[in-house]
Amino acid sequence: MILRRLRGFSVRSLRRGYLQKRKHGRGSGGRYLSGKAKELVLRALVVGASGGIGAALGAALRRRGEVVGLSRSGDGLDVTDEASVARVFGALEGPFDLVLVATGALAPEGRGPEKSLRALDAGQLAAQFALNAAGPALVLKHALRLMPREGRSVFAALSARVGSIGDNALGGWYSYRASKAALNQLVHTAAIEVARSHREAICVTLHPGTVDTGFGAEFHKGRETVTPEAAAGNLLRVLDGLTVADTGGFFDWSGARVPW
Numbered sequence: 062m063i064l065r066r067l068r069g070f071s072v073r074s075l076r077r078g079y080l081q082k083r084k085h086g087r088g089s090g091g092r093y094l095s096g097k098a099k100e101l102v103l104r105a106l107v108v109g110a111s112g113g114i115g116a117a118l119g120a121a122l123r124r125r126g127e128v129v130g131l132s133r134s135g136d137g138l139d140v141t142d143e144a145s146v147a148r149v150f151g152a153l154e155g156p157f158d159l160v161l162v163a164t165g166a167l168a169p170e171g172r173g174p175e176k177s178l179r180a181l182d183a184g185q186l187a188a189q190f191a192l193n194a195a196g197p198a199l200v201l202k203h204a205l206r207l208m209p210r211e212g213r214s215v216f217a218a219l220s221a222r223v224g225s226i227g228d229n230a231l232g233g234w235y236s237y238r239a240s241k242a243a244l245n246q247l248v249h250t251a252a253i254e255v256a257r258s259h260r261e262a263i264c265v266t267l268h269p270g271t272v273d274t275g276f277g278a279e280f281h282k283g284r285e286t287v288t289p290e291a292a293a294g295n296l297l298r299v300l301d302g303l304t305v306a307d308t309g310g311f312f313d314w315s316g317a318r319v320p321w
C-alpha cells in the first residue's frame with residue numbers, strides 16, 4: 062500500500078518536475094530560478110515532513126520545485142528500524158537534489174531530558190542514539206542511490222547546537238546532547254566517503270535555532286523563538302550558500318560554523 066502510494070507519487074512528481082524544469086529552463090547545468098539568483102530549483106525529499114520544522118521546509122520547498130515528503134505518522138517510516146527505511150526508500154525513484162532529515166526528539170516519549178547523572182539510563186541513551194544519530198545516518202545510507210552522481214546535491218540532517226561539545230557550558234540533557242554529537246560525527250564521516258563517488262555532493266548537519274514547535278516547548282519558555290516558517294527560510298538560505306568545500310560541516314541557521 063505504502064509502496065504503491067510512493068510509486069504513484071513519484072510518477073506524478075516526475076511529470077511535474079519535467080514541467081518545472083521546462084518552465085524554469087533548467088537543463089543539465091541551469092539550476093537557478095530566473096530573477097532569484099541562488100534559490101535552487103529542486104527536487105527535494107523531506108524526511109520527517111509531519112514535524113514542525115519538516116512541514117515548514119516542505120511548504121517552502123514546494124514553492125521552488127517538487128517535494129516528496131515522508132513521515133512516520135503518514136507513511137509508516139520509522140528511522141530507528143532499518144527494514145522500514147529500506148522498504149520506503151526502496152520504493153522511491155531519484156534523483157533528488159536535496160535530501161533533508163528533520164526527524165528527532167528531545168527524549169523518549171513519556172520521559173524528559175536528563176538533568177543530572179542520577180537520571181542517566183542506558184536504555185534512554187540507546188533510544189536517543191537510535192533516533193537522533195543512527196536514524197538520519199540510515200536515511201543517508203538508503204538515500205545515497207537517489208542522489209545524482211554528477212552535479213550539486215545536498216544531504217542535510219537537523220542536529221542541534223547543544224550537540225556541540227565545545228559550546229557546552231551548561232551540562233544536562235545527556236542523551237540528547239550525545240546523540241546529536243554522534244549525528245555530527247556520522248554525517249562528517251559519511252561526507253568523506255560520499256565525496257569519492259558524488260564529487261559535488263554536500264553533506265551537512267544544521268542547527269535550526271530555537272523554533273516554536275511542539276518539540277521541547279516546555280524548555281523554550283522565556284527564550285526567544287522563531288516560527289517554523291522563519292526557521293525553514295533560514296535553513297534553506299544556508300543550504301543555498303553551501304559549496305562542496307563545506308561538506309562534512311555543522312552550521313547554524315545563520316550559516317556560521319558551530320564548533321564540534
Ligand SMILES: NC(=O)c1ccc[n+]([C@@H]2O[C@H](COP(=O)([O-])OP(=O)(O)OC[C@H]3O[C@@H](n4cnc5c(N)ncnc54)[C@H](OP(=O)(O)O)[C@@H]3O)[C@@H](O)[C@H]2O)c1
Binds near residue numbers: 113192221276
Ligand atoms: N524545535 C527546536 O527548537 C529545535 C532546536 C534544535 C534542534 N531541533 C531539531 O530539529 C529536528 C526537528 O524538530 P521539530 O521542532 O520539527 O520537532 P517535531 O515537531 O517534534 O517533529 C519531530 C519529527 O520527528 C519525527 N519522528 C520522531 N520519531 C521518529 C521515528 N522513529 N521515525 C521517523 N520519524 C520520527 C516525527 O514524526 P511523526 O510526528 O510523524 O511521528 C516528526 O516528523 C529535530 O531533530 C530536533 O532535534 C529542533
